[in-house]
Amino acid sequence: MLEDKMNIMFGDDAMDLGSNDFGGMFEDTDLDKLFGESTPEPEQTPKEEEKTPVEAAETSVAQQAEPVATQSAEAQVIAEQTAPSTEKVEEKNEEAVEQPAATENAAAVTNADADKLESDEDIYASELAAAEKKETESAKSGLIKKLPIFVYGKAKDEIVDTSITFEALRLEKAEDFPELDDGENVSWKVTYGSISKNVTTPKDTTIASFKKKIEESKEFPEAIKKAKGDLKCEITPSVKAKKKGVMSAYKGLYETVDAARMSDKVISYVPSENGRLYEIRSNGVGTFIVQTRKATAFQKVRAGFIPALPKIPFSVLSEILAFFKSYITKDRITEALAYIFWSKTEERYFVHIPKQEVSKASVDTTEMPLEDERFILVMEIHSHNTMPAYFSGDDDKDEKATGLYAVVGSFDKVFPDILVRISVGGKFVEIPLEDIFDGIDGTFPEKWKDAVTIKEIKEQEEMK
Secondary structure (H helix, E strand, C coil): CHHHHHHHHHCCCCCCCCCCCHHHCCCHHHHHHHHCCCCCCCCCCCCCCCCCHHHHHHHHHHHHHHHHHHHHHHHHHHHHHHCCCHHHHHHHHHHHHHHHHHHHHHHHHHHHHHHHHHHHHHHHHHHHHHHHHHHHHHHHHHHHHCCCEEEECCEEEECCCCCCEHHHHHHHHCCCCHHHCCHHHEEEEEEECCEEEEECCCCCCEHHHHHHHHHCCCCHHHHHHHCCCCCCEEEEEEECCCCCCCCCCCEEECCCHHHHHHCCCCEEEEECCCCCEEEEEECCCCEEEEECCCCCCCCCCCCCCCCCCCCEEHHHHHHHHHHHHCCECCCCECCCEEEEEEECCCCEEEEECCCCEECCCCEECCCCCCCCCCEEEEEEEEECCCCCCCCCHHHHHHCCCCEEEEEEECCCCCCCEEEEEEEECCEEEEECHHHCEECCCCCCCHHHHHHCCCCCHHHHHHHC
16 A cells, blocks of 8 residues: 555655665755755774874874975975976077077168168268258359349339448438438448348448348358348338437527527527528637528428318319300400308308409409408419410419419410419419319229220330
8 A cells, every 4th residue: 555655656666765866866956955965974083092102202203204205305396397408408508699699680780771871861961961052152143243222111222333332322312312311310221131230330331342241141041041032132221210390409590690609509500581591600710601501400391282171172163264264255355353262161162253353464353352250261263364374473462462372374275274372471382283173183984994005115116
């Protein structure tokens, strides 16, 4: 019965429960999980026989000596394994001898290549330096032949005669530039490419010698190399700034000759009743008086007119000309007079025709110009009909008041002649028409010029 139940639970095959095999049904790990790990029983160490004290001591000494012997044997084995053989040591020694020789050979090759490379670089640098020097010398030769240039403001002019001194050049150019007249206030500078030098002794130094000095300097070849474009030798004067209206301490202006003589000034100026200026100098010998040609202590003044109002429109002049022309007919030819006023309130010009009696050679008016603070009489203008435009003796007598005056003549031409002058207390100076009237020159479309072709100068000469 029990056997039948066991067969039902575990199968027909019988299983030895006293065995650890269990018929291969379970893995070891499964068994461990089911039953836990088995702990082997410790082996029973047989009891040693009791030793005498002498035997125990001998045994202890032997046990202590055994590890030392073991260690010595192991060390010997390791030494034998790690120690190189005699053959290998000899091979390494031979390699060590061969290696320095190979290194020396490689170094010799490297040094030879470096020497060759350095030699090539030296040759290239030498050839390049020679080429640059040749190019510089060629450029220098051309520059030596070039004339220096006088430069002052926008004015530029070649200096043909380089044998003159800088002082002589100043005197030559002072005719065109009066501010260069006073040599004490003029200094000179020479600019040659990137080189700039001041002239310390302009009275004794020639332009040619100074230019040559720069060209022969050590820095000039470098200046040629750095130059961008055309290299020029430019001679430039500079004028020291002076206080306007203030004379030097040793100069003075006096009303009379006596006042000038009593002063301690080296140079004195005295105006004369003839309108001229005189220079006075004194020393132990006496007082010297001469009419001055140039008084550099004073500002340069030119006769003329500086307007305070806008220019008169050409349309105003055109109306007046049409009015004058209306008195030139087949039946009669007379003069005429017109006034041009400026309105302060309206800020514009207008024409006023005064009451007048006219004939062919005269015009008389008893009407005084408008005496009104709102208006300014700008100009008196009259015609000479078909006669030439000029200011007559009668005009000089009538036009003594300070102002602007104009006369129109030659009306028999398509365009009449017009003269304008200023009167300063009865002293007259003619001035350009365009200084007073606007639009005299007129304008036209620029595209008109597209239709015009100018012949060459040679063709024009052939036509002559």
